[in-house]
Amino acid sequence: MSGTCEPHHDASANALTAFMCIGITISYLPQHWRIISAKSSEGFSPWFLLLGSTSSASAMLNIIVVQWGLINCCQVLPFGSCVESIAGVLQLILVWVLFVLILVLYMVYYPPHLKYVELDVDLPNGLPPRHIKTPVKREGWKLSITLTWAVCVHIAVISFVTYMLLATNNPDEAYRTRQLRLWTMFLGVTSALLAAFQYIPQISHTWGIKLVGALSIPMMCIQTPGAVLMVLSIVLRPGTNWTTWISYAVAGVMQGVLLVMCIIFRGRQHALGLDDFGRPLAPPPSYPASQSIHIDAVPAVEDTARSSQRVLVDEAVGEDTPLLQTGAAKQNKGLFSWLKR
Template sequence: MHDICHLDSDWFVNALATFLIIGLVVSYCPQHLRIIQMGSSEGFSPWFLLLGSTSSAAGMLNMIALSWPTIQCCNDVSVGKCLEITAGVTQVVLQWVLFTAILVLYMIYYPARLKYVDIDIPAHGTLPPQHVKTKLLSDDWRLSVNVSWAVTTHLVLITIVTFFLLLTRIQEPDGEVPRQISLWATCLGVSSALLAAIQYAPQLSRTYHSKLVGALSIPMMIIQSPGAFVMSISIALRPGTNWTSWAMYAVSGIMQSALLVMCIAWKFRQRRLKIDDFGYSLDSSSSTPLTDDIDTVVGEVSDPQVGDMSFDSDAEDAREDVPLLAKPRHSARSSRLFGWLRL
């Protein structure tokens, strides 16, 4: 442990770590601020948030497990040296905090009008159908709450297992990482990389079929795409880590780069068709998208209390194959900060 705790300072690695920490905050803050300023998280896919949160949590605990001897050095060195040798851990913890904050904001600012099922009841004669609000929870809101509990349960379980192994570890004579911790860290790292790959697959498919950029931030992706590869290199240079620690960030960088290229292509297409990021004409005040890729959707109420009745689901906002966020519309903030914990 003496060698790990008293490694010579590497100005390049330290500068790289500092740059990445600042870059993480700069790249995520616009998304956090946008949700807060709009007062709505409408359009986010719960599956995207589920996979991203669990992936970042697994990657964080993988890094903590493999860097535990380095973390323990903070008991014997100065604060400055502690911050220097644990910069890699700080990066992955910050990554998890910033992404999970999106999920938290998503639940807090979930539009109240989308939490319950609305039903159109046919009227007699030529009268328009009557729009009725019910007390039935919408399928998307139920899914969102279940996703939140799944993320919390996953985090609690893998945290308990990780720290149980770390606190009961028996130091190997040769100083190597104990086999059980190595196997658990590998499991966390591989699952993190797989979840990161799956995380972007639905978004790539949705953006491809919608042929619109929507609310996806091209500047954010320009920062994060190369940043993921730089972060992979930074983590790989840290003592005690292996390929499972940086694989998630490499996979994320590849997938996000593909999404960035696709969005740039759609940006040129939108300019040629003279439409905005949501498919609306730039030459008129029409509120109807001009592309054929966005249609009005009619859903069905699956709750047995109502039966097979049709209801309007706010057109493209309820579709899973539209851009990440629908055309911006302000909505009231949820009255209770933790009201989403109850179904």
């Protein structure tokens, strides 16, 4: 192996890859911070996160396979030469980790008022309605849990198949078997197709709600033009082909479409006096503590606004309100408690 594992120095390619790794990390941080600071992931399509996670996972394993010989050379190369030779692999691993982190934050900060079915029960004698949060999951929350498990199963399956093929084949590209070459093409084409369809559900979802939600416009402003550099940095790496970079080219175009939509909708929301989640920018009017508020009498802009108004009703009802939501509240404890639901 030491005879074929000779370090190759390409200053321009290495500088571009290092710049891309820093840029990729910086571009994702606004999205991560936006979800955490808003404590809400409303506005995301779970299908978008599923397709994005599976697409980036396939692209990551594709470059691992095509550069497996270089990865094996790290056994004999110095640390610096090893990092330089597999910089392209590290770059796509970083993309996968940062995108999957969005999925994790999406589940952790999924809006509580959208998780379970809520009912308003009318009471006699002019009392305000009784608001009840049931333990029945909403369809959107059930779908998000199911698709998150699908992401976990997908990465486990393709990682296992990749490991088995690499363990039974020569890592040298010239002597790879037909099965390994077909698997490489399958990963690349699958990644490209998933990336092509990735933004369709998110574009459709954003168009339907006419809101930006938790989507980060700064992230898209960085990543959309950055897709060109991303493709270029992969093309310059040795051993890669069109199946490795095509997914990022397609995703860059689709993300540009979503970016234009979000900019238009943000301007529309601010013109209407609403924030990115459809809530009024002006504070809601205050009511006397003794005044009864009927939830149906307050105009609701979005479900989030209705939820905040219902809190006032819960406080007005008093201690006789059934606490059916206790079981659901207990399930919210723990960072990854949604995996058990």
